[in-house]
Amino acid sequence: MSSTVTAVSSNGTYSFTKPNRDSITLLAGLGVEGDVHAGVTVKHRSRVAQDPTQPNLRQVHLIHEELFAEVGADGFEVAPGELGENITTRGMDLLGLPVGTLLRVGDDAVLEVTGLRNPCLQIDAFQDGLLKRVVGRDEAGNIVRKAGIMSVVKHGGTVRPGDTITAELPSEPHRPLDRV
Template sequence: MTRSTEAGTVVAVCRNQQPGLPKPVVDEIMLQANWGVEGDYHAGKLVRHRYLARKYPNRPNKRQVLLVDVQSYTDIAEVDIQLGPGAMGENITVQGLAVMQLPLGTHVSVGEALLEITEVRTPCKQLNGMHEQLLQAVTTKEQGKKCFKAGMMARILRGGRVRAGDQICIQPDTALTQPQLFP
């Protein structure tokens, strides 16, 4: 399921009251169950992603937290894109846990909180505001289908405080399906 362990470490936490990138790194974030990150634009009962909110205004928010593995930043550095935590709009940057390999439905504890992985993040052209080739760098093709490697979305099952240095762990027996790496 993961590269080497079923646990990792939080490298950074980020939030932004405004839409857009980057999300600034902060000392800690407070996660609210079934709501999102306190003080973050994407928190709310209904989906807050601007495109999805226009298309499906009554859709429940299952995109409350974005997790990105530092491996994503390492991978894009190989194509000369030098960015760091928050640049892809994530709330939690982790190391040591292969975020993109987490099956949908997996529960992970992070700091005081408990999350459920809900979907692969489908990135948009807004990433190119950070670097003109970023969207291309996190989009690949596998078996003729687009595959995105820009983080996993989660909903908050149990709220709590999360800080850099906190552990993130897969909760046993919660993986329901394999990740779907394309829309």
């Protein structure tokens, strides 16, 4: 399984969107160098309020570019970085990967998939009604989260648009992604 990086984004201050960059540097055990969410322990405000000593399982956020076309069909305009992701991808079913999948990105970087992004109401502040398009329910009534996946950095490196991403699935039995 392989895909392509279409954009990379980071922001040193808290804001919903992240500006696109020419490259980002991933730091093992920390996340994206200079990004507000980088660190060993949680950095997302709601999680810090609950317990600031929790491990940071959300160091790097990846989202599939195909989601932008999907929500675009309903009139929403979303571009890379605007949903706060660090890496925008094309060509891989990120949401279908199991926990523990290793993503080799570019020449050196390795990410370990930890779970699904659990989007919040800030998405509706960005574009009213968008939250219902990225979180819904399937035919059985189960919650479906489409706003990307979260990961931790196992091996650092520089990531640029155009880099290849390859997935290495963990040993079976596979655990499906859940929110982190």
